Amino acid sequence: MVIRVRDLVKRYGNLTALDHLDLDVQAGEIFGLLGPNGSGKTTAIHCILSLLTFEQGTIDVFDCEMTPDAYELKQNIGVVMQNVAVFDELTVYDNIDYFCGLYISDKAKRKQLVQEAIDLVALNDFVKFYPKKLSGGLLRRLNIACGIAHQPRLIIMDEPTVAVDPQSRNNILEGIKKLNQAGATILYTSHYMEEVEQICSRIMILDKGRVIRTGTKEELKATISLGEKITIEVENLPSHILENIKTNPHIATFDYDDHVLVARFIRGENGLVDLLELMNSSHLQLGRVYSELPTLNDVFLELTGKELRD
Amino acid sequence: MQVFKAYLQIIRKNSGLLIMYLGIVVALAIMMSQLNQPNQQMGFVSSRVNIALVDRTTQSNHALINGLHDYLADKNTIVMIEDDNQALKDALFYGKIEYALIIPETFQNEFDQKNSAQLETMSNPGSMASIYLNMQVNKYLNTFKFYQMGYPNKSQIELAHLTLANLRLNTPVVVQNKPSIRGSYENVSYYFNYLAYALLSILIIGISTCMLTFNNLDLKRRNLCSPMTLKSMNLQLIAGNLVFSLFSWFVFIVISLLIYATKMFSINGLLYGLNSLCFMFVSLALSFLIGISLKNRNAQSAVSNVLALGMSFIAGVFVPQAIIGQTVLRFARLTPTYWYVLANNEIGTLTNLSKANLQVIFSAMGVQFVFIAIFFLVAGFVIYRKRQQN
Incomplete structure (x- = not known):
């Protein structure tokens, strides 16, 4: 086991930030911690890294107890913090070299590793730039390069794509996949469900410091009652059609507003063909038609009663 | 040594600002020390003043007045101006004369019969020459009166001769001065006093910049x-602070060697260097304290200016301690700058290495070390409090 957390309790005064958290991260996986802001993701990361003390529980990394002075363990951990942590006075190259140098003392090896990190995050054209000259996306990439340059066995990434443009985000996510393919185990936190769905092999959903559910994205989606969501653009939907939809036993919920019909089917039921036939029978003029599978947001919504982005 | 290397890189990145500070400070120090050249005048040489002498007495060839005329003519240049107040004023205004003495009609009688007699004088406002001439006139008349009272039977001519003979006597005065064989250290003192402001400014800016960077929560x-x-991180930061401080001090010492080469290769020069080294550690300790206490860079330059300028002003860096008020000096004693300047001033006047002389200097250095200890103790307390809060 790469990370093993048991019964972790962290309180800030009266607020319980982590409520008896259990977490297992296995070697080679990209483990996603998903939850809205304030759900306890960063607190969990800080506790795992011994940056915070906690009231109760145990944390093991690589089967050894994690403590502030567990320097041998830290040697194998790479950290990408939520806030960009680089020196404004150092160039891109010097920043990566600085952080890599905290782990690797051999100059020649370090030079090679720094170059590999630069290649991975595609910062080759910016090595002589100072951080203040970089865009938000490039700065995030630099932050990642600083955290992974020493090629650690475990990489902990705390919301590395916050406030990043889509292009840079894809670049970063591709980089994370490459690191994982190269053998690194990754603990990844985010409140963007699309990212977590895209790269994580297992996901833990957190809310208010408590574990809501853990599993693969398929397993998580299988736990909810809702199935596909069908959206149809249609003008002037007759009342008898609406009545027909209302009485359809396969449709869990529906809504018709502003010439758009949204129908949520019960899990396992596919009603797209039936619904379209119903529309055709009344010779209705249809606009665009969408079919979407349940998302992690739907999982979160059903489990907590609120949207993930709240 | 990553932290140490990064420290030096941060200093290098900010070197433009530091060099600008260094340049300004060194230029000011040199300029101020040149403006305050020590007074090399070791004796007194009288100078002749253009004066007008108007005699309005009716009696001609009076010995008292003739004697006064001769006495003044001997020391000054008599310029002939007509007896007219407007003409005299014009002559003063146009610089033809610096002083006019008008002997009124009744002067002779008043002088003979009373203890005092009035003369009229005219001069430009604030004229030093008028004071000088008044002294000469009073000196002549007082001496004449003295002889008149002492020799009541002597004629006016004899009294005038006696008076002139007396006033011609000169007493040679030798100024006993023991300047160092290398000359005065006044300029060097000024440079090293000014160095207090320079070191404080540069070290506060440099060290607090680095400390603020490394104390940034995300980087930390x-x-x-x-x-x-x-432990390794803290040791590397200490090494960085020390190297930067010593380098800054070394630059100032090299500049002092370039400007005051011969004077610096002496006991006085050595003591100046030692005292400035003490003050470098004071500045280092204070800068470290500021660096760990500041929360953001906005306050950095304000704190630097207030502390460096404030401590320099009240402690006698820019103006001599001798002309600073006692109340201010009492307050200044609570600053290390006061003791640094005090030691510099003592070193500047040091002519022999007596125990008493050196004791004052080393005591002042000792007080500076007390300040170093206080600053580091307070810094330790601040670090302890911050760790508890975190």
Whole structure:
């Protein structure tokens, strides 16, 4: 086991930030911690890294107890913090070299590793730039390069794509996949469900410091009652059609507003063909038609009663 | 040594600002020390003043007045101006004369019969020459009166001769001065006094910039996640602070050697260097304290200016301690700058290495070390409090 957390309790005064958290991260996986802001993701990361003390529980990394002075363990951990942590006075190259140098003392090896990190995050054209000259996306990439340059066995990434443009985000996510393919185990936190769905092999959903559910994205989606969501653009939907939809036993919920019909089917039921036939029978003029599978947001919504982005 | 290397890189990145400070400070120090050239005049040489002498007495060839005329003519240049107030004023205004003495009609009688007699004088406002001439006139008349009272039977001519003979006597005065064989250290003192402001400014800016960077919460957390021990990180930061401080001090010492080459290769020069080294440690300790206390860079230059300028002004860096009020000096004693300047002033006047002389200097250095200890103790307390809060 790469990370093993048991019964972790962290309180800030009266607020319980982590409520008896259990977490297992296995070697080679990209483990996603998903939850809205304030759900306890960063607190969990800080506790795992011994940056915070906690009231109760145990944390093991690589089967050894994690403590502030567990320097041998830290040697194998790479950290990408939520806030960009680089020196404004150092160039891109010097920043990566600085952080890599905290782990690797051999100059020649370090030079090679720094170059590999630069290649991975595609910062080759910016090595002589100072951080203040970089865009938000490039700065995030630099932050990642600083955290992974020493090629650690475990990489902990705390919301590395916050406030990043889509292009840079894809670049970063591709980089994370490459690191994982190269053998690194990754603990990844985010409140963007699309990212977590895209790269994580297992996901833990957190809310208010408590574990809501853990599993693969398929397993998580299988736990909810809702199935596909069908959206149809249609003008002037007759009342008898609406009545027909209302009485359809396969449709869990529906809504018709502003010439758009949204129908949520019960899990396992596919009603797209039936619904379209119903529309055709009344010779209705249809606009665009969408079919979407349940998302992690739907999982979160059903489990907590609120949207993930709240 | 990643932290140490990064420290030096941060200093190098800010070197433009530091060099600008250094340049301004050195230029000011040199300029001020040149403006305050020590007074090399060791004796007194009288100078002749253009004066007008108007005699309005009716009696001609009076010995008292003739004697006064001769006495003044001997020391000054008599310029002939007509007896007219407007003409005299014009002559003063146009610089033809600096002083006019008008002997009124009744002067002779008043002088003979009373203890005092009035003369009229005219001069430009604030004229030093008028004071000088008044002294000469009073000196002549007082001496004449003295002889008149002492020799009541002597004629006016004899009294005038006696008076002139007496006033011609000169007493040679030898100024006993023991300047160092290398000359005065006044300029060097000024340079080293000014160095207090320079060191404080540069070290506060440099060290607090680095400390603020390394104390940035995100960077601090990131460093704490690495296998570098806290002890190693702190030692590297201390080494960085020390190297930067010593380098800054060394630059100033090199500049002092370039400007005051011969004077610096002496006991006085050595003591100046030692005293400034003490003050470098004071500045280092204070800068460290400021660096760990500041929360953001906005306050940095304000704190630097207030502390460096404030401590320099009240302690006698820019103006001599001798002309600073006692109340201010009492307050200044609570600053290390006062003791640094005091030691510099003592070194400047040091002519022999007596125990008493050196004791004052080394005591002042000792007080500076007390300040170093206080600053580091307070810094330790601040660090302890911050760790508890975190």
